[in-house]
Amino acid sequence: MKHVHLVCILLALGACSRAANIGQPPTLTSPRDSEEFIAMTNPPLEIPVDSGRPEAAASLWAGTTSSLISDRRAATRGDILTVTIQIDDRAEISNSSGRSRAADDNVSLSQMAGIPQRLGDKLPEGASFDNLAEASSSSSYKGSGNISRRDKLTLRVAATVIDRLPNGTLQIEGTQEVRVNYELRELTVSGFVRPADIDRNNEIQYDRIAGARISYGGRGQITDVQQPRYGQQIADILLPY
Structure with missing residues (x-):
């Protein structure tokens, strides 16, 4: 009985969470609650300009981001770069296999120290050692x-460097949310990139991201209708047919 009450409570809680969204569009996630914002607000310390050399601050060849020769590509924690996602994959696999086998065995015992002849008279009518056993199988x-499968996706998203590993590899993470009416589309991308793979436009292709995790989905009224009900999902798990 306790289990029944527990199931009823869980179903009621699920219904309450769904009822709270009636007539309301999906809420956007606050960008300040992400790892990207933490990385931007806690960047590494920059090398201070030598206070004893005032001319160093006005030099065109300084190593700061305001220098004319500085590299504007993402390189440290908190920097932003653009990830270009162009997935156009197609896979077709076809195979067939066949197997056949046939066997035929025939065993007879016509001579064995005269035993078949002596015992032949004692066998039932129609029995003989000449056809002792015969079997066939096939x-x-x-x-x-x-x-046959094809995936096609073309997107661009800004990502933030959230960490720089000891070997210089950059860990990036990017999120994007677009709400149209009562449907919210979410795009997330994360992984590890080498600074050398970032081009002059501060962009990187998705196929150069190691351990890439790309997710494109959504939530809202359309997505909710496309999902089977909780009871149906439970039934699909429990029922053996």
Whole structure:
């Protein structure tokens, strides 16, 4: 009985959370609650300009970001770069297999120290050692399969360097949320990149991101309708057919 009450309570809580969204658009996540904001507000300390050399602050060749020769590509924690996602993958797999086998065995015992002749008279009518055993078998198998899949996605998203590893590799993370009416589209990308793979425009292709994690989904009324109900999901897990 306790288990029934627990299930009822869980269902009621789920219904309450859904009821809170009735007539309301999906809420956007605050950008200040992300790892990106933490990385931007806690950058590494910059090398201070030599106070004993005032001319160093006005030099065009200083190593700061305001210098004419400075590298504007993302390199440290808190820097921003653009990730270009252009996925156009297609996979087609087709295979077939077949197997057949046949066997036929015939055993007879016509001579064995005269024993078959002596025992032949004692066998039932129609029985003989000349056809002691005969067996045959056959089997066949045939299978085929076909897989066809295509994924196409073209997106651009700004990502933030949230950490710089000891070997110089940059860990990046980017999020993007777009709300249209009552549907919210979410895009997230994360992974590890080498500074040398970032081009002059401060952009990097998704296929140069190691351990890339790209997610494109959403939440809202349309997504909610496309999802099966909780009861149906539970039934799909429990029912063996």
